[in-house]
Amino acid sequence: MREAYETVIGLEVHVQLNTQTKIFCGCPTTFGAPPNSQVCPVCLGLPGALPVLNRQAFELTLRTALALHCQISERIKFDRKNYFYPDLPKNYQISQYDLPVSHDGWVDAPLEDRTVRVRIHRAHLEEDAGKLLHEGVQDGSLVDFNRAGIPLLEIVSEPDLTSSEAAHAYLTTLKTILQYLDVSDCNMEEGSLRCDVNLSVRRAGAQALGTKVEIKNLNSFKAVRAALVFEQHRQQQLLDRGERIVQETRLWDAKRELTASMRSKEEASDYRYFPEPDLVPFEVARDALERIRTTLPELPHARAERFMQQYGLPPYDAHVLTADKAVAEFFEATVTGGAPAQPAAHWVMGEVLSFLNAQQLTLARTSLQAAHLARLIGLVERHELTRPVAKEVFVEMARSGQDPQTIIAAKGWRRVADPQALATVVDQVLAEQTQSVADYRRGKTTALMYLVGQCMKATRGQADPTVVAELLRQRLTNLMTKE
Amino acid sequence: MNEWLTLTAQALAEQLRRGELQPSDVLRALAARIADINPLVHAYIEADLESALTRAAVLERGPRRGKLYGVPIGVKDNICVAGRETACASRILAGFRAPYAATVIQRLEAEGAVMFGRLNMDEFAFGSSTETSAYGITKNPWDLDRIPGGSSGGSAAAVAADCAFACLGSDTGGSIRQPAALCGVVGLKPTYGRVSRYGLIAFASSLDQIGPLTKDVTDAALLLEVIAGHDPADSTSAPLEVPSYTQHLTASVEGLRIGIPQEYLGAGLDPEVKAALAAAGQQLEQLGMRCEPVTMPHTPSAIATYYLIATAEASSNLARYDGVQYGLRVTDGTGTTLRAMYEQTRAQGLGAEAKRRILLGTYALSRGYYEAYYLKALKVRTLIKQDFDRAFERYDCLLTPTSPTPAFRIGERIHDPLSMYLSDICTISANLAGVPALSLPCGLTRDGLPLGMQLLGRPFEEARLLQIAYAYEQATAWHTKHPEAVAHA
Numbered sequence: 001m002r003e004a005y006e007t008v009i010g011l012e013v014h015v016q017l018n019t020q021t022k023i024f025c026g027c028p029t030t031f032g033a034p035p036n037s038q039v040c041p042v043c044l045g046l047p048g049a050l051p052v053l054n055r056q057a058f059e060l061t062l063r064t065a066l067a068l069h070c071q072i073s074e075r076i077k078f079d080r081k082n083y084f085y086p087d088l089p090k091n092y093q094i095s096q097y098d099l100p101v102s103h104d105g106w107v108d109a110p111l112e113d114r115t116v117r118v119r120i121h122r123a124h125l126e127e128d129a130g131k132l133l134h135e136g137v138q139d140g141s142l143v144d145f146n147r148a149g150i151p152l153l154e155i156v157s158e159p160d161l162t163s164s165e166a167a168h169a170y171l172t173t174l175k176t177i178l179q180y181l182d183v184s185d186c187n188m189e190e191g192s193l194r195c196d197v198n199l200s201v202r203r204a205g206a207q208a209l210g211t212k213v214e215i216k217n218l219n220s221f222k223a224v225r226a227a228l229v230f231e232q233h234r235q236q237q238l239l240d241r242g243e244r245i246v247q248e249t250r251l252w253d254a255k256r257e258l259t260a261s262m263r264s265k266e267e268a269s270d271y272r273y274f275p276e277p278d279l280v281p282f283e284v285a286r287d288a289l290e291r292i293r294t295t296l297p298e299l300p301h302a303r304a305e306r307f308m309q310q311y312g313l314p315p316y317d318a319h320v321l322t323a324d325k326a327v328a329e330f331f332e333a334t335v336t337g338g339a340p341a342q343p344a345a346h347w348v349m350g351e352v353l354s355f356l357n358a359q360q361l362t363l364a365r366t367s368l369q370a371a372h373l374a375r376l377i378g379l380v381e382r383h384e385l386t387r388p389v390a391k392e393v394f395v396e397m398a399r400s401g402q403d404p405q406t407i408i409a410a411k412g413w414r415r416v417a418d419p420q421a422l423a424t425v426v427d428q429v430l431a432e433q434t435q436s437v438a439d440y441r442r443g444k445t446t447a448l449m450y451l452v453g454q455c456m457k458a459t460r461g462q463a464d465p466t467v468v469a470e471l472l473r474q475r476l477t478n479l480m481t482k483e
Numbered sequence: 484m485n486e487w488l489t490l491t492a493q494a495l496a497e498q499l500r501r502g503e504l505q506p507s508d509v510l511r512a513l514a515a516r517i518a519d520i521n522p523l524v525h526a527y528i529e530a531d532l533e534s535a536l537t538r539a540a541v542l543e544r545g546p547r548r549g550k551l552y553g554v555p556i557g558v559k560d561n562i563c564v565a566g567r568e569t570a571c572a573s574r575i576l577a578g579f580r581a582p583y584a585a586t587v588i589q590r591l592e593a594e595g596a597v598m599f600g601r602l603n604m605d606e607f608a609f610g611s612s613t614e615t616s617a618y619g620i621t622k623n624p625w626d627l628d629r630i631p632g633g634s635s636g637g638s639a640a641a642v643a644a645d646c647a648f649a650c651l652g653s654d655t656g657g658s659i660r661q662p663a664a665l666c667g668v669v670g671l672k673p674t675y676g677r678v679s680r681y682g683l684i685a686f687a688s689s690l691d692q693i694g695p696l697t698k699d700v701t702d703a704a705l706l707l708e709v710i711a712g713h714d715p716a717d718s719t720s721a722p723l724e725v726p727s728y729t730q731h732l733t734a735s736v737e738g739l740r741i742g743i744p745q746e747y748l749g750a751g752l753d754p755e756v757k758a759a760l761a762a763a764g765q766q767l768e769q770l771g772m773r774c775e776p777v778t779m780p781h782t783p784s785a786i787a788t789y790y791l792i793a794t795a796e797a798s799s800n801l802a803r804y805d806g807v808q809y810g811l812r813v814t815d816g817t818g819t820t821l822r823a824m825y826e827q828t829r830a831q832g833l834g835a836e837a838k839r840r841i842l843l844g845t846y847a848l849s850r851g852y853y854e855a856y857y858l859k860a861l862k863v864r865t866l867i868k869q870d871f872d873r874a875f876e877r878y879d880c881l882l883t884p885t886s887p888t889p890a891f892r893i894g895e896r897i898h899d900p901l902s903m904y905l906s907d908i909c910t911i912s913a914n915l916a917g918v919p920a921l922s923l924p925c926g927l928t929r930d931g932l933p934l935g936m937q938l939l940g941r942p943f944e945e946a947r948l949l950q951i952a953y954a955y956e957q958a959t960a961w962h963t964k965h966p967e968a969v970a971h972a
Contacts, residue, residue, distance in 0.1 A: 041583050045803050047576065047684040048563045048585060050717050080799050082848070084825060091802035143807070272848035274857060277688035277796055279718050 005201045005239070007232050008209055009161035010121075011224075013174060015153045015184045016128070016192035017060045023127050023151035024051030024094065031190045035133070035144035043149035045089030050278050053078075057151035060183040061101050061125050062284070062292050064153055067181055067299055068120050070105030072289060077281035078125075082272040086141070087130040089148055097273040100124035107157075107177065108301055109169040110319055118170045119158035128152050147191070153183075159198065159209065164228035171195065171221050172323065176300045180325045188220055195224055200245070201235045210235070211245040215259055217252045227252040231259050303328055311341035320349050326363040327353070330370050337374025340381065347377055351394050367401025376404040388461035389413050417464035419471055422455070425463065426471045429454045440476055448472060484519075484645065485512040489965070492554050492649040492702045493729075496595075499553035506539035506553030506597060513555055513599065517646050520969050523627060526641035528560055528572065528618045530600035538597050549595025550709055556591055557650035559638050560601045561608060562693065563682040564588050567598075571684050572616040573606045575832025576810045585682020586717065587651060587693050587710040594709050602650055603637030606834045607801065608658050608686040610634050611906035614897045615836040622893070623666060624966040625932055629890040632662030632906075638696045639666035643933075644969045649697045649706055653683055655690045656789055657885075657910025660922035663696050664885035664935020667924045667964060669952070670696045671703045672910075674942045675917035676721035678707075679714030685800040687793040688719075690914040699962050700923060700952045704728035707945060723943060731946050732953045737771030739951065742878035746782035747909055753888040759926035759934045760884050763955070767882065770954050777878060779870040782912060784863050786904060789911045791847045791860035798844030804832065839900065864915050871916040875941045880951055883909050885922040885935035909937060919945045923952050924961035933964070 022029060025042035041049035058076075065072055079097035105120035130145040155174065161167045175186045175193065186193040195218050200210035215231060218224045235245055250259040275281075298306070300322045307318040307328075322328045327348065334344040352373070356363065376393055379385040385393070385408070396407045408414055416422060429451060430437055436454075439447040448469065455468045487495065487504065498504045514532045521527050535555065542553055558564055561571045563581035565588075570576040588598060605615040613621040613636025621636040623629040624644035631640040635652030639662035642650055652659040654672035663670025671694045678693045685691060695706035708729055713722040743764060748757060764774045806812035806828035813827040833841070847856040874881060887908055896903040913920035918939055925936040940948040956962055 041581070044808065046581065046583075046809070047569070047571075047579065047803070048561075048581060048682040049583075050681050050719075052716060052718050082799050082802060084802065084805065086805075086807050086821060089803065089808065091805060092799050270850045272799070272845065272850075272853075274795060274799070274848050274853075277719075278685075 004204050005236050006204050006206070007162055008159045008200050008202065009163075009167050009228060010159035010198040011157045011161070011167060011170065012196040012198070013155045013157075013171070014194040015064075015155065015178060015186070017057050017151040017153055018182070018184050018192075019054055019056045019060065019151055021054060021056075022149035023054050023057045023125070024149055027149065029150050031192075033146055035142070036146065038146045039148070043089065044145055045148075051094060051276075053279060054151060057125065058101075059292060060151075060181075061123070061153055062289060063181055063296065064155075064178065064183050065102030065105065065123050066289075066293050067177055067296055068102075068105040068107055068123060068155070070102035070120055070123055072102050072284055073099050075099060075281055075283055076101060078276040078279045079273045080276050083269050085129070086143055087132050087148070089130065089145060093127060093129065094276050094279070095126035096124035107170065107173055109166065109173040111166060111169050116161070116166050116169065118160045121156045121158045123153055123155045126152050126154060159200075164225045164232070167197065167228055168221055168225050171224060173300070176323055176325070180297055180299050182297075194218075197224060197228060199228060199231050199235070201232060201239065211247050213245065213247065214249045215252055216249060216262065219254065223252055223254055226257060227259060230257065234259065300325075300328075311335070311345070313341065313345055317345050317349060320353075321345060324363075330363055330368070333370030334374045334377070337371045339374040339377040343377050343381060344374070347373060347394075351391060355395070355398050366398055368398050369401065369403075372397050372403045379404060379408075383415065383417075383464065385413070385415050386456075386461050386464065388456065389415070392461070413460075413462060415464055416459060416462045417467045419467060422459075422463055422468060422471055425455055425458050426468065426475065429458060430472070430475060437476070437479075441480060448476070484516060484970075488512060488516055488645045490648065491698045492551065492556075493705050495648055496550065496552050496554050500547045502547060504553075506542050507536055509553060510535050510539055510555055510597065510599065513646070513648075517600070520624075520644050520646050523622065523969060524624055524631075524640050524644050524646070525619050525621050526603055526631075526637040526644065526646055527557070528570075528601040528603050528616075528637070529568070531567070532599075534567070535597050535599040542595060542597070549593070550705060551591060552595035554596050554648055555599035556596045556706075557600045557602050557638060557641050557647040558588070558598055559635050559650065559652045560604050561653055561684040561686075562587065562651055563684065564598050568601070569684065570601075571607045572604045572618050573833065573837065574617045574811055575804045575828070576684075579810045581682070583682065585693075586679035586714045588682065590710050590712075591706075596709075600641075600647070602635070602641055602647075602652075605634035605636070605658075606837050607684075607797070608634035608653060608655055609797070609836045609840050611657070611661055611903055612891075612893075612897065613637060613662070614893065615834055617834060620893060623890045623932075624969045625667065626890065626930070627968055628892055629932070630665070630893055632665035632886070632890065634658040634662075635670075635696060636662045639663050639668055639670065642666070642668045642696050642698060643966055645965070649695055649702050651693055651706075651710075652696050653686075653691055653693050654910075654914065655686045655793060656914050657907040659694045659696060660910050660920060660935070660937060661886050661906060663922045664924075664937075665890040665933065667927075667933030667935075667961070667966070668696055668698060669700055669703045669921070669923045669962070670694065671707060671921045671945070671948075672913060672919065673707060673711060673945055674721075674919040675914075676719055677711050677919070677943060677945065679710075679712075679717040679720045681714055681716040685796075687796040688800065689796060690789075690793055692914075700949055700956045701729065701732060703921065704732055704949045704953075707949075711945075721943065726946050728946055728949050732949055734946075734950045736951050736954045739772045739879040739947075740877065741767055741772050741774045741951075742777035742874050742881045743774055744779045744782065744874070744881055744883055745776050746779050747883040751887050751905065751908070752884065755926075755928045756884045756887060756889070756934055760882070760936055763925045763936045764882060766955060766958060767951070770958060772951070774882065775878075777874050777881070779874060779912075781863065781866045781870050785867060785912045785915060786908060788860045788863045788867065789907070789915060790843065790904060791856050792864060792915070794840045794844030795847045795857050795860075796844065798841045798848065801833075801837065801841055804829065806832075836900070867912055868916045871912075871918055871939075879940075879947060881939040883937045883939065885909055885937040889928050889930075889932040889934060913939055918942055919948055921945075921948045921952055923956060924964070925955075925959070926961060927964065931967075933961075
């Protein structure tokens with residue numbers, strides 16, 4: 001029985017910090033440069049070259065660690081993780097072993113009905129490796145070292161997650177926090193956010209954890225979710241059949257939608273960690289730490305709380321609006337621009353987000369301006385523009401970056417509320433829609449709404465529906481009394 | 484032999500600055516001397532006169548300026564000179580040309596020095612005799628059947644044989660001081676962090692230091708003055724001011740207290756070395772210093788500690804020589820797996836001692852052994868440092884032999900690693916503690932082999948060491964002796 005099992009999930013997230021230069025040298029970190037064009041003796045690991053820690057990478061780490069409520073280690077040191085692989089220029093990775101920069105923090109991830117607190121085991125700093133290229137190579141492989149030495153922050157959660165939904169919520173929240181902090185692009189396609197998961201299942205109520213399986217090669221949040229569902233099912237089936245789970249690393253195959261064994265624990269490497277002698281251990285100055293703490297921005301959770309209080313938004317709206325820093329800022333700018341909060345929230349959650357989704361765009365890449373949206377909402381609120389027309393204006397605004405007045409003037413889209421101006425349209429619709437008129441006269445009042453819709457259509461949405469409805473009602477009543 | 488080939492670097496620089504000699508003339512004369520002597524001594528792996536002359540020509544067109552204007556400096560084969568091959572005397576790095584210069588090279592060149600020649604060494608500095616070089620054995624100019632010491636054996640032999648005015652070496656466990664002693668020259672290992680390691684191909688990163696091998700103490704002071712100082716490219720270099728060592732050489736040494744650690748005078752010490760050290764102590768007393776015995780109880784653990792820490796770091800530092808990017812790559816044709824390439828490249832590219840140390844270090848860092856070996860060694864290293872701290876509360880300087888024996892015969896210890904490792908017994912502690920140490924000539928054996936004494940000082944007090952050494956040198960004539968075997972080749 002499925003219900004007889006509990007799932008335990010932990011995540012390891014690698015975040016590429018958005019520094020100007022690499023973690024131990026001055027090479028740029030720009031994505032997509034020609035292979036091996038952003039390299040130097042240090043990141044190539046040439047004999048005699050030495051690493052020097054990038055201050056910015058360290059500060060971004062502290063910023064993140066504080067936002068994740070972590071303890072900051074007093075003494076910072078680096079260690080070497082030794083293993084042979086051709087994308088690793090020194091055949092060791094400079095990482096942190098027993099003294100991570102930070103440890104023991106937490107993140108609150110909102111689920112639909114509750115919030116789950118995920119403890120952070122540790123967050124440490126390390127260098128990235130290069131990239132092997134196999135495509136288009138006849139005999140052997142090529143290595144691109146542009147990525148070697150890019151600063152990575154590895155954030156390891158405690159096994160506090162019990163479902164793929166919770167894992168997804170945690171990842172989303174973490175990504176949002178990182179974006180708010182402006183420490184990473186969090187772009188999974190470009191590899192600036194990578195995620196490995198650990199999953200085990202156990203009989204419900206059991207104290208001991210089940211055998212842990214690690215899953216790698218997860219290239220999207222969707223893949224994380226799918227892989228967790230698959231793996232949970234796979235392990236439960238094994239246990240159902242009385243089989244044992246092997247401690248191993250498995251790879252997610254996105255095409256076939258399954259995990260496959262990569263290596264077992266017996267084949268796991270002994271990394272022979274030891275303190276990196278080329279970097280001197282140092283203490284974190286407490287006043288510097290406090291200075292960073294005071295510069296932390298308002299984080300998503302706090303901002304959502306504030307939106308609820310300040311703007312009277314329901315929790316759901318507040319979370320949707322704060323899930324993306326740029327969207328939250330756009331919403332507030334719209335309010336500052338003069339729009340009342342609730343319509344502003346509806347417009348941003350509705351029109352703005354659907355437009356971004358449909359166009360696969362981020363706010364920064366559109367011509368949308370909050371001041372324009374505020375003006376548009378003002379026109380609707382003052383009944384100078386009907387909602388259907390306003391939506392058309394919005395699309396044009398998003399496309400062209402023009403303000404709503406300019407668009408309305410150019411298209412001649414102002415609201416028409418003058419009964420005399422609307423009389424012709426109303427009469428014409430009544431003459432054409434004989435069936436609906438008959439329905440209404442038989443007492444089917446909903447036919448009136450249909451007729452209003454026809455008038456709106458005939459005026460391309462410019463007619464004020466309230467005025468139109470009133471005109472229709474008058475004329476229909478007249479028709480009936482005449483008889 | 485041209486007379487001015489016996490000049491010290493400082494004396495030569497003065498003549499060059501005055502225009503009495505031209506840098507290119509000096510280079511040509513030196514190249515001729517090397518051509519005569521190197522077939523006997525094999526101190527140089529390579530000495531490319533053309534590139535040095537190109538540099539000399541540039542100098543000759545400019546102002547005659549710089550502390551080392553026009554002075555050729557020999558460089559151990561593990562310090563990167565831009566565009567020139569640097570191979571650590573190993574097959575695995577054959578053909579590797581660094582696209583950059585070590586910080587020390589840049590600093591020497593900024594003072595007008597001309598880099599000339601790659602000096603032989605033990606492969607990756609693993610050795611005390613220069614016998615592990617993949618490019619042949621260097622011989623001791625005082626007795627061509629004997630080793631020059633190591634690992635900077637080529638540098639020491641070249642200076643001793645007047646085939647170099649001064650050389651750079653590196654010292655991880657005595658690699659500057661022991662060959663300096665066995666070849667009768669001055670060798671200085673600076674405080675860890677005094678000199679940038681950027682561009683020094685690492686053996687053991689927490690122990691390595693670059694330092695000079697010179698004909699006298701003044702030259703050691705001069706070279707140190709030029710190469711020392713903080714380097715933003717080396718996080719382990721100390722952000723401290725560098726004193727003018729040459730200007731402070733003549734400071735008074737009267738009343739200084741010298742400790743003589745008794746643990747350095749135990750079993751295995753050659754009687755002639757012991758006698759020479761006693762005489763050196765008396766000489767220091769005559770110069771107004773007070774010598775007293777001191778105990779440094781953790782000294783006997785130094786060798787074991789060193790061979791765990793140094794090999795652990797080396798096993799990781801040498802992992803990059805895998806045939807992927809540079810140096811030797813061995814494959815057996817088509818279909819070779821990555822693993823086979825790694826294995827064959829390293830099997831053929833690395834010598835026996837390098838493999839031994841990589842295995843030792845890998846073992847010491849392995850799961851299940853780390854605590855018992857590497858971690859314990861780190862703890863003992865702290866105890867050894869504390870020995871020095873305590874001794875330096877009472878003494879300004881420590882005096883010991885540099886090597887327990889004079890130069891041994893070629894082949895005598897190469898097949899017995901343990902006896903070879905014991906050659907470093909007097910020098911290793913300074914690296915573990917990070918303190919500065921200097922070796923200078925203090926006698927000759929009955930067979931005419933040079934002997935060296937070692938002065939150890941407080942961290943960053945190289946000036947004090949140089950003052951004591953200078954006073955001793957002024958009062959004695961050991962540094963003026965020349966090996967007859969290579970006097971007239």
